[in-house]
């Protein structure tokens with residue numbers, strides 16, 4: 001592929017630009033194996049904000065697409081290359097600039113790993129709450145660009161709820177600051193929140209100021225196994241409605257069996273579902289005891305409760321292994337739908353019926369407390385019929401979530417994977433407005449074209 005501008009870009013940056021096809025191929029995709037991806041022409045490893053500005057100015061003048069990439073752990077193809085693009089790698093900008101206990105904020109470069117920041121602030125008795133399961137491998141910039149969720153969202157909200165301010169480079173190289181340090185701020189439109197979840201389509205985040213909380217109280221934990229998925233789902237809805245919970249997760253039988261096979265944790269693989277609950281409320285132990293009663297009322301097979309933090313952490317280990325365990329079973333098509341919590345029993349039932357109809361194995365796990373489910377379709381990629389059934393099942397699940405008043409993506413984003421569903425989800429008027437907002441930020445449409453909106 002032609003690369004007649006890459007030398008000029010290297011000169012502008014004062015540093016080499018990577019054009020080796022094998023290296024470029026390794027930066028062409030994120031972790032969504034089936035999301036569409038193109039072929040990049042160049043890889044720029046940003047070493048400074050100036051490198052980001054220079055790259056964007058250069059690309060904007062020549063109308064070259066730019067795909068910002070951080071750790072590449074996305075699950076919707078958001079960081080996937082488009083044909084002829086520059087991949088702008090920002091994971092090297094990974095300094096914690098400062099932690100301010102007075103304003104309870106931290107200023108970080110975008111490539112700081114979530115887990116690194118979380119540990120650093122925990123050492124000062126503070127808490128960076130957003131906790132995607134990928135926190136040890138994904139970046140704060142990527143988390144903000146995808147508005148990443150996690151188990152704690154049930155109580156503490158998503159990434160966007162913890163972003164105070166951003167430094168953003170626009171497509172033409174303009175450097176912009178949005179937001180501020182104050183908790184209250186109603187000066188003009190909330191551009192910070194607009195950039196959150198925009199998947200690199202509005203600008204490149206080069207610095208973020210995030211909010212910190214006091215360290216949470218030690219949690220109490222409950223683990224319950226159920227005879228039927230419906231009993232588990234109804235217990236989830238009841239517990240969620242009435243208690244101060246910090247975590248409420250579900251795993252179906254397929255997922256529990258896969259995890260047990262991988263970890264030998266001795267889980268009850270005959271149960272139809274496993275439900276994990278935590279509370280860090282002032283009366284956590286009593287809250288969990290009330291949840292135990294709810295589980296028994298919904299015919300739980302067995303319930304285990306503990307106030308021991310380490311035991312609770314070990315029990316949650318089963319949930320953390322859900323995706324890797326299912327990935328060992330075959331090619332996986334991971335979905336990320338969310339429904340209003342009262343619709344969880346119906347959604348779980350529809351997913352089960354979809355699997356049966358197509359003769360497919362679907363392992364479902366997820367953040368049940370906020371209705372965010374990850375039905376994971378396991379299929380044989382080498383078998384065309386199996387692959388086609390998997391995509392049909394995926395389509396049915398996404399459309400069922402919409403029918404039940406839910407969303408096509410709870411936390412992974414639209415990327416290149418779910419483009420087809422955004423119109424049906426938001427309607428043409430809203431989608432057209434999104435396109436006009438995008439054009440205001442990026443008139444030449446160079447930033448991650450074909451993603452997010």
Ligand SMILES: Cc1cc2nc3c(=O)[nH]c(=O)nc-3n(C[C@H](O)[C@H](O)[C@H](O)COP(=O)(O)OP(=O)(O)OC[C@H]3O[C@@H](n4cnc5c(N)ncnc54)[C@H](O)[C@@H]3O)c2cc1C
Nearest residue numbers: 070071072073074078133134139141142145148149200205
């Ligand atoms: C095992 C595993 C578990 C996961 N668990 C969760 C989970 O619990 N919750 C969840 O929400 N997600 C989860 N994910 C998905 C993924 O980790 C998140 O989407 C994460 O936020 C992506 O961060 P990243 O640094 O890898 O970004 P990338 O994948 O590199 O990029 C993601 C998107 O953000 C854009 N982007 C990245 N950096 C910037 C920047 N500085 N400025 C502008 N745009 C930028 C990219 O263009 C792309 O559109 C998981 C993934 C894996 C592999």
